[in-house]
Amino acid sequence: MVTIGADVHAQxxxxxxxxxxxxxLQQVRQEGxxxxxxxxxxxxxxxxxxxxxxxxxxxxFPCYTVALxxxxxxxxxxxxxxxxxxxHYPLATYYAxxxxxxxxxxxxxxxP
Numbered sequence: 002m003v004t005i006g007a008d009v010h011a012q013x014x015x016x017x018x019x020x021x022x023x024x025x026l027q028q029v030r031q032e033g034x035x036x037x038x039x040x041x042x043x044x045x046x047x048x049x050x051x052x053x054x055x056x057x058x059x060x061x062f063p064c065y066t067v068a069l070x071x072x073x074x075x076x077x078x079x080x081x082x083x084x085x086x087x088x089h090y091p092l093a094t095y096y097a098x099x100x101x102x103x104x105x106x107x108x109x110x111x112x113p
Contacts (some may be wrong), residue, residue, distance in 0.1 A: 068111060
């Protein structure tokens with residue numbers, strides 16, 4: 002539960018906290034005083050951490066590198082499986098590569 006000022010209450014997810022704090026800091030800067038409007042955050046503060054994907058860092062080159070490596074790996078795996086599969090399911094490994102690239106770097110990178 003977040004209270005900004007005296008009359009605004011909302012349920013907030015952990016992903017929204019940085020944006021709320023940024024708006025609060027902008028209000029404080031605009032008012033030109035250190036106090037600013039009252040901001041209170043109630044509830045547990047998440048402490049778990051997770052690894053960030055290259056997309057979350059805003060790096061485009063590593064994302065395209067991941068997509069290209071997924072394509073090369075899919076081609077190699079398909080080449081290894083050709084004696085077993087023959088001409089059946091020619092794109093199966095590419096579907097997996099597409100899914101991995103989309104998961105790691107987002108849809109725009111996976112589907113150029």
